[in-house]
Amino acid sequence: MTVQPGTSTGTSTGTIGVLVVDDHAVVRRGVVAYLEALENVEVVGEAANGRDAIDCLESLQVRRQPLPRVALMDLMMPKMDGVEATAEIARRFPAVRVVILTSFGEIERIHAALENGAAGYLLKDAGPSEVAAAIYAAANDDVFLDVTVARRLAQKMRSPHSGVAALTSRERDVLVLVAEGRSNREIAAKLVISERTARTHVSNLLGKLGLRSRTQAVLVAMREGLVPPPT
Known part of the structure; x- marks a missing residue:
């Protein structure tokens, strides 16, 4: 778990704080590098699994520091997966919006994530513009779905x-x-x-x-x- 101390995570200044959660360090580094180039987006921490993400949020809360507005969350991780972490974040930290970023697009996983409070669902082949759109949408209390995800949901439902x-x-x-x-x-x-x-x-x-x-x-x-x- 990595937290940037003293970082502004709130949206009152127009900056969207993002917590990046993925068990692959190389993937995390790539996502962080991209997010750091986005306007009004600031990476405030990294976590290698859902448990570490919860610990990160707890640490910020104890220190009375602002929570990130968005958690960009992988789905399949050790210790605590993305669905379980999303549910716990929705229950304990409702101001934090979770956007799933994963390689898994099965309809059951999509349903599980959305039903447990995810504000967005992206596949890892999504373009940079889609990742940015999902973060901005979540920060504005909106929902954003990858085009492939939306199509699969429509076909199923x-x-x-x-x-x-x-x-x-x-x-x-x-x-x-x-x-x-x-x-x-x-x-x-x-x-x-x-x-x-x-x-x-x-x-x-x-x-x-x-x-x-x-x-x-x-x-x-x-x-x-x-x-x-x-x-």
């Missing part, structure tokens, strides 16, 4: 109906609130559910519609007449 007809009534409610510009916290308060459940509904409806971001969901909601277009 789509019912014999298509489009919005494939959504449950609750997912339609969430879609309308997303289109109104509500954050996950606001959606949770409106529907009297937990913020984690709200994130899961957003991830599920994006998957069913084959979308990758809230912006695309807004366009679908307007096209389907669920919300009026802006005047």
